[in-house]
Amino acid sequence: MMKRQAEKEQGSTSSRSKRSRIPELVDETATSLYDDVVAIVEAKFELLKIELAERVSVLVTAAILGVIFVVGAGYFVTTLALLAGELLGHPFLGYLLVSMLFLSCFLFFTRFKPLFLKTQIQKILLSLHDSNK
Numbered sequence: 001m002m003k004r005q006a007e008k009e010q011g012s013t014s015s016r017s018k019r020s021r022i023p024e025l026v027d028e029t030a031t032s033l034y035d036d037v038v039a040i041v042e043a044k045f046e047l048l049k050i051e052l053a054e055r056v057s058v059l060v061t062a063a064i065l066g067v068i069f070v071v072g073a074g075y076f077v078t079t080l081a082l083l084a085g086e087l088l089g090h091p092f093l094g095y096l097l098v099s100m101l102f103l104s105c106f107l108f109f110t111r112f113k114p115l116f117l118k119t120q121i122q123k124i125l126l127s128l129h130d131s132n133k
Helices: 002-088 091-112 114-131
Strands: none
Touching: 002 091, 091 114
8 A cells, every 4th residue: 555655656746747847848949939930030131131232232233334334335426426527527417427326216216116125125124034043
């Protein structure tokens, strides 16, 4: 009989220790889960910052290249106008010729083929977007 009482007491002690460990395990699990979620959120923010920095750098690079292209194209057009003016004998005729070329291009794209330029730009942008993946 004493043996049974000792076993009962030992069983109740072990069940008490198991019961007292359950809140500790739940607390440890909740703390670990919270730490993991915080680490994942921080990693997502870092990834977002890296992707944003990459996109901004692409835009800034495109803007710088666009400015360089516009300045170069301006000098090239001026050179063509001066050359044409030299060949025609009067500098203003060269500028008139180049201006008429640009105005005729403007007239062509606005009156005769207004959607042509839009569709070509869309095709270029879509092909650039597809090649980045």
